[in-house]
Structure formats: structure tokens, C-alpha cells
Amino acid sequence: MSSSSSELLPSGAPVSFSEISEAMALGTCQHSGATPMRALVATVVAVGPTERLGDAAEALQALGDAGTVRGILISEGDTTAPPARVAGNTVALHGLKPAFFNNAVAALRLSSLPTLVWWRGGRPDTLDGLADLADRIVLDDDPPEPVWSRAAGLFGDTAFSDLRWARLTQWRALMAHFFDIPEVLAAAADFSRLTISASDRMSARLFAAWLSSSIELQAGFVVELKDGSTGTPLDEIRLGDHQQELVVRLAGHRTCLETEVSVKGHRSVSRLVSLQAHTLTGLLTEELRIRARDAAFERALAHLVSRT
Numbered sequence: 419m420s421s422s423s424s425e426l427l428p429s430g431a432p433v434s435f436s437e438i439s440e441a442m443a444l445g446t447c448q449h450s451g452a453t454p455m456r457a458l459v460a461t462v463v464a465v466g467p468t469e470r471l472g473d474a475a476e477a478l479q480a481l482g483d484a485g486t487v488r489g490i491l492i493s494e495g496d497t498t499a500p501p502a503r504v505a506g507n508t509v510a511l512h513g514l515k516p517a518f519f520n521n522a523v524a525a526l527r528l529s530s531l532p533t534l535v536w537w538r539g540g541r542p543d544t545l546d547g548l549a550d551l552a553d554r555i556v557l558d559d560d561p562p563e564p565v566w567s568r569a570a571g572l573f574g575d576t577a578f579s580d581l582r583w584a585r586l587t588q589w590r591a592l593m594a595h596f597f598d599i600p601e602v603l604a605a606a607a608d609f610s611r612l613t614i615s616a617s618d619r620m621s622a623r624l625f626a627a628w629l630s631s632s633i634e635l636q637a638g639f640v641v642e643l644k645d646g647s648t649g650t651p652l653d654e655i656r657l658g659d660h661q662q663e664l665v666v667r668l669a670g671h672r673t674c675l676e677t678e679v680s681v682k683g684h685r686s687v688s689r690l691v692s693l694q695a696h697t698l699t700g701l702l703t704e705e706l707r708i709r710a711r712d713a714a715f716e717r718a719l720a721h722l723v724s725r726t
Contacts, residue, residue: 430503466538482507627722
């Protein structure tokens with residue numbers, strides 16, 4: 419992708435930084451698909467390299483046109499006064515020097531509404547300043563290890579989440595539901611191995627960290643990660659010992675998740691549930707509904723980082 423704000427927001431009009439707020443207010447009134455400003459629920463700031471902001475721009479414009487958010491796209495560079503484009507409720511700044519991110523966000527966000535920062539890459543130390551301004555930071559970097567390490571030290575400054583974590587929600591919920599069965603709860607002390615087949619190794623590691631930080635595991639518990647074959651983040655999860663097992667796996671041409679439970683004192687059963695779709699717009703919409711800190715994510719990430 420060409421490194422230009424016009425590529426991020428091709429339908430937008432070029433404006434100077436000082437004219438952005440006025441252009442957004444005017445554009446919101448004139449843009450036929452936009453809803454009045456009073457309907458907005460948050461400011462969403464997508465930060466990252468230009469090549470990772472194209473699909474982010476599409477998601478923010480969709481939410482902006484629906485009257486949900488004010489969208490701000492900031493690509494990292496070495497410019498103090500970058501070119502800007504405005505389209506309705508969305509603005510793109512190309513090549514802004516990281517030291518000036520805070521100033522840009524403070525000037526352009528709607529101070530009366532929550533600010534969510536969508537981190538799509540960049541220098542991890544830039545997170546420190548953004549954490550002072552954001553009500554929530556949603557991580558979405560690849561590879562994620564450097565920013566995960568940085569974020570783990572900032573949990574006291576703002577709420578954090580991660581789109582990998584969001585994509586694991588259904589998998590985590592199904593695994594947690596197993597432990598509502600008394601026989602599973604009784605068998606958990608004997609579980610000795612977690613095996614995860616995954617195309618995204620970091621999603622597998624995050625899931626393993628969540629499980630390891632959520633239940634008490636016996637000494638010598640083994641985590642084994644295998645390469646997946648479907649191209650989806652996770653293929654299959656198996657938790658158990660040589661005689662008992664809990665399973666969550668893809669099924670039905672990757673449109674369903676199948677669960678199986680086989681433990682002492684409980685008959686073996688399985689069931690199918692529809693797999694939830696994960697578009698960027700849908701994931702962001704879910705994140706906008708969350709206001710509190712996610713203690714389970716913080717615990718899982720701290721556990722993962724401590725073992726890296």
C-alpha cells in the first residue's frame with residue numbers, strides 16, 4: 419500500500435491540522451450516511467504502520483458512518499505536522515512522529531466520551547503516553563511479544579485487551595463451561611497435559627496462559643503446542659490426562675465448535691455450537707461495550723510475559 423493518508427481515507431478531503439475539528443463537524447452534517455454527533459459513544463484511535471491501517475480505516479469508517487464513533491487513524495513517521503484527510507466522522511494523519519501522538523489524540527478526541535486506542539503496531543514505548551489518555555487500549559500487533567511485555571507494566575494506568583483475546587472468547591467460554599460439571603471439577607486435579615493445535619502460535623500461548631492462571635494445575639503439567647492445518651487461529655484444544663479428557667475443536671467445515679467431555683463418573687457427551695464470526699468491525703463493537711478492566715486478560719498476559 420502506498421504510504422499516504424489518501425490511501426487510508428481515499429474518500430476524505432485534505433485539510434490542515436488546525437481545520438480538522440471544523441471539517442469533521444461540517445462533514446458529519448453533510449455526510450448522508452452519518453448520524454448526528456449526539457449518537458457517538460466513543461473516540462477510537464487506530465495507531466500503527468500505514469500498511470496495517472487500511473482495513474482499520476474501513477472498520478472505523480463503517481462505525482463512524484453508523485454514528486457510533488469518531489475515528490482517528492495515525493500512522494507512525496517522522497513528521498510533526500502531517501498531512502490529514504477527513505471523511506465524515508473519521509480523520510487520518512499520515513507519518514506523525516510518535517512523540518506527538520499524545521498531542522494529536524488530546525486535540526482530536528471527544529473529551530466527553532471514552533477514548534479507545536486500537537494498537538496495530540509501532541514502538542512499544544509509545545504506549546506509555548497513550549495509556550495516560552486512553553480509557554482502554556486494545557492490542558492488535560503482529561508479532562505481539564514486544565507490546566505485550568510493555569503493556570504488562572501499564573495495567574495500573576488504563577484498561578487493556580487484545581483482539582487475539584477477543585477471538586478466543588468463545589473457546590474460553592466453552593472450556594470454562596466444562597468446569598460447571600461437578601465431575602470435571604473433581605477430575606481437574608488429575609489433569610496433566612494441555613495440547614493445542616493452532617495456526618496462530620501466539621493465540622495458543624495466550625489461551626494456555628489464561629488456563630494456567632485460572633485453575634490450579636499439578637506439578638509437572640505439560641503444555642504442548644502443535645501446528646494447525648485450517649488457517650484459523652485455533653484448531654483444537656485437549657485438556658486432561660491419559661484416561662480423562664476435555665476437548666474443544668473446529669467442526670462442520672469450520673462453521674461450528676464441537677465439545678467433548680469424558681471424565682470419571684460422567685458419561686461421555688459431545689455437542690455442537692455455531693462458531694461466531696469475527697470481523698474487525700464486529701470485534702471493535704464488542705470492545706466498545708466493555709468498560710471495566712479485564713482481570714482475566716491481565717492475569718493471563720502477566721503469566722505469559724513472566725515465562726517469556
